Amino acid sequence: DGGITQSPKYLFRKEGQNVTLSCEQNLNHDAMYWYRQDPGQGLRLIYYSQIVNDFQKGDIAEGYSVSREKKESFPLTVTSAQKNPTAFYLCASSTRMYNEQFFGPGTRLTVL
């Protein structure tokens, strides 16, 4: 089955720690995205990548970092510089033709 997987489903971080969220897709999509969603709010773009080895900052990139070494993978690191990281993190991917974004199941990050 083709799709997008995210792991872990739940993640707990102590203050001062860096954590990495995994996102993998087997849809052969070129573009991948990371969003953050706070309770009762919409989605905000953190980073996106249109091609391997290239990525751009979204609207709220501070305190986050990404890499895109493989087409299938787009991990997100939440660094200690992100002061309020508790949120629901969603990864998505899309083709260039119609740009319909397909979303993974999400990772819920909580700071202890």
Add this chain to the structure above:
Amino acid sequence: ELKVEQNPLFLSMQEGKNYTIYCNYSTTSDRLYWYRQDPGKSLESLFVLLSNGAVKQEGRLMASLDTKARLSTLHITAAVHDLSATYFCAVDGGASGTYKYIFGTGTRLKVLA
């Protein structure tokens, strides 16, 4: 700056009734997307609208796009409880070559039995 506004933000309606959710955006774009999100879950793609005048229907939901008015509508016919969810529209920034979405604020729909 591209902005996408949805209204209403909250909608409580009785089963069997009809209603429309509106999505206005502030710049030229030919592509608009509708998503559904259930509480605690991810986003599920509902409709992809790729040109002016596009109309798509699935069950009790119908979406349309008027690029000249910069308006999309999501019409609900004879609502049922299972349609209770948050609905987001998103506009494609592809005209600028970025492929970024700009999401609307979301409309939280509650269908009462």
